[in-house]
Amino acid sequence: MDRITPESRRHTLRQASEDARYSKEVVPTPQTADPAYRLAFQDLDFLLREDLRPVRLQLELLKPELLLAEAGIVSTFVFYGSARIPSAAQAEALVAAATEPARRKVAERLAAKAHFYEEARRLAYLASCAPCRGDGGRDFVVCSGGGPSIMEAANRGAADAGAPSIGLNVVLPHEQKPNDWVTPHLSFQFHYFAIRKMHFLMRAKAVAVFPGGFGTLDELFELLTLIQTKKMAPVPILLFGRDYWSRIVNFAALAEEGVIDPVDLSLFTMVETAEEAWALVCARAQAG
Template identity: 65%
Template structure:
């Protein structure tokens, strides 16, 4: 093979080459010791408490590089419950109830099944935004990668034959990304903080459906970042005014003086995907050419 004499090429072997060479090492007590492993291939070393800053950096960097390579310029982030049934499974939720209390809860969950369809519809609309002149995609659908509302978001993009992102988190109980997430854009996180950062690094708009602690955590952190000027305003749309005003007394926060009345303008209540998309369109003017 002719020697590569290109002046711009590194004269060092690539890390993957050295990793291959290391596998060919003669077996001796020295080469079998963990101390001899290449640091970047030594899982036990990388999992040490002292290496937490390195793991933070890796978890920030890996999705960032892969999203860049996929030419994803911006995302439509969809938050929401992992418990709301799809219309197809709503009856099964009702049938599974065994006590009056379980029946009341099941009825309220089943009543929210319509929002599964709205999330799916919104994702279909966003997925129709064409690539820009450089081939980069905007408003790519991104969810937490799980079931329920998250599944609906990825499913809507899949309906249009378009890719979508899923940002999963490692949990003690067994779980897997929903089957509609694009496999090459399905990421798994150890750190909640890094996962939440990736939701917002490319977020061009955030649409929030009824949800629990996780949805509240993500939503109120976003509101705080905008309220405090840490990030520029983006459209924030809350589906189901009935739900949100029942579980959060926004007016009381104003009356108690802990937020200002103008903070209530940071978000909008909607019921349908079309309403949400209109708010996004009005904010950006023309999302067909969002740059």
């Protein structure tokens, strides 16, 4: 079957893009100047109305889906993790800038995690070296939240391999911008956290979870719940840093208390290095 392309889907009716262009050439009158006369899809005030939330949700789901499909991205390797862990080059400066004892202690803890930046970068590089399919489709395309720290390391590792990578940014009250290593035409911005989280997992073939805070924990537990409840097919879930995860979450206690089944503890694997993680992903892929 021939692949369906935008060109092969042409209809006999005039394209919306043409009418959008013509609408700008209309003769000004009191009627044409009123917002009511604007084409609905060009009327930003209308699209931002509370009543239009279902439409905006649909658009946020559809836009990245179409562009990722057009880019030939079949599956992704998702990277979750903190936006605060420094690279090795930044660690010393982070500690030096913390003058108060309490802040210095926190800075030292973050600096001690700098090796995770390098492991994320290395793992992303290994995944990005995976060969393309015979039809040109790409597997294990690195996908991060598009921001700094662990997210930056993931996109940077893909760039090291000369491969494309995805960044899924979200609008936040404080300034946020895509890191410099996200592939520009695969850099997306979201208003709705829920739709962003769907895009993280819709193509996920493996997920690496590095030390992180509320956002990372939220993403991890949603992923575990989706697989536990069979809403999502199992994928390798790799938790980097046994010491961190064993201290932050007592997974065994959940099973001992009976609130999860002991078999649920097998949904994830704790690892320390990129090579260890990639070997597990490859073994799972070969096992089918």
